[in-house]
Amino acid sequence: MSVSRKFKLHSCGVLLALATGSASAADAYPKYDFMPGKELAIPHVSGDEKFSNTYRYWKDEEAIAAAKKAGKTSAETNYKDFRWAQKSFDAEGALEIGKQYFNQKNAAGKSCASCHGQDGEKLRGIYANYPAYSKKLKRVVTVGTQIKHCASERLGLDWADDSRPNVLADFYIASLSDGKVINIDATRPGPIKQAYERGRDLFFKRAGHFNFACASCHTPPTVGKRLRSQRPTTFFGDAASYPIYHFPYALAGDDYEYVFTLQHQIKSCHLLSRIYPGAEGSPAMTDIEVFLKASANGYKMSIPGSEYNMDTDYLD
């Protein structure tokens, strides 16, 4: 054994963090517990300027078209040029099933449509403002959690956050907000702002077997590079495409027609980076969703989109 000496430096790290950091609460943690950059995050899609600084290439459809015309590669545009900008026709089947769940009558002849309208007209646009604070549940909730409670209380149905009817109805409801500009008010003092800040801290917190944070893959220098065959991108804007059609990849046991809600995506990311997966709809996972959704503020919802497509320009 030629490993001669082994030192543990953790306490040293704590001292360093205390010595160099400011007096904010976050600095009570050793610096090894967070990836850098959380103080740069703002609740708007343009916040990407402080990270990959590619926002000008994908801020709207025209910008993406112009960047492509100018010969920018997918990697140079932070891989934002295809997911949000392209609609998925393959997802129509899943949307149709979601609509059926929305209209599925219980024994008393009631369905979601009984209150929310045959084509969900009363839910148009709401997805762009979720997660939102629920006065009834006294916490910030995702649409999925809202569906679960609504189905349970009004219809007597057991539609858990990660159940097939919930996820597909969620997808259908999201499609009713296609084109709506996302607005999560994370600047006014209140539960949403608090959720945003907690979610941001979780996003930058190191965890799991590999000691990765969400930020390990979704901030520079990782973004715009190739992570094996994957194309890591910043956390700005992408929430606008969720729930997303994720064919051909799904987790073992999934029965959602390849639809991934943002909650399911976060869980999938956890497993892939060897972090114990959180429960979908849990307060912590909801906070992460608030952070991601608010990081798409000012961006238009784009549903149904596709996680993977046949666009292989990025290989160039």
Add this chain to the structure above:
Amino acid sequence: MSHLTKLRYLSMLTLATAGAVGTVAVSFAEEPLKWVPGEVYPAELLKNFPCLDYTLACGKMKSPPVERIEFSGPLEGDAVRGEKIATNLRWGNCIACHVLPTQDGGTIGPTLKGYGAREMPLDYTYQRIWDIRFYNPNAHMPVYGPNKALTDQDVRDVMAYIYSSK
């Protein structure tokens, strides 16, 4: 962090006979849950590392202490085994971020093609793989040693593999 075995309350045998006071016997059956490198990491075991939750115990865990290891060689590594570790998604998975001596890979970390020709000190390379935070606390690289993702021998084998590339 050391709970690598899962205690399962197999049965609670209540022996109650007519007219007698019931006796309760609890039997513990030890069923070691182990990660086999190259296979999926058991989700249950991930609870031994920090997680993103407010109620689970792992939600309050911190990153492991930084470990400085002084490595003076000799290397004594197996380059063939090292390549397996470096390319396996469920083991070292170096290929995700690095171009490897014999394979194309990710572009996040520096290429490891021709690593041997760079004549990096063994101690430096060992430390970077074992716990990169010693050199850079903000590195986007797994903490292989302290979290037991790679053993001492695994690190030597991976080193033998990349040093063989001139």
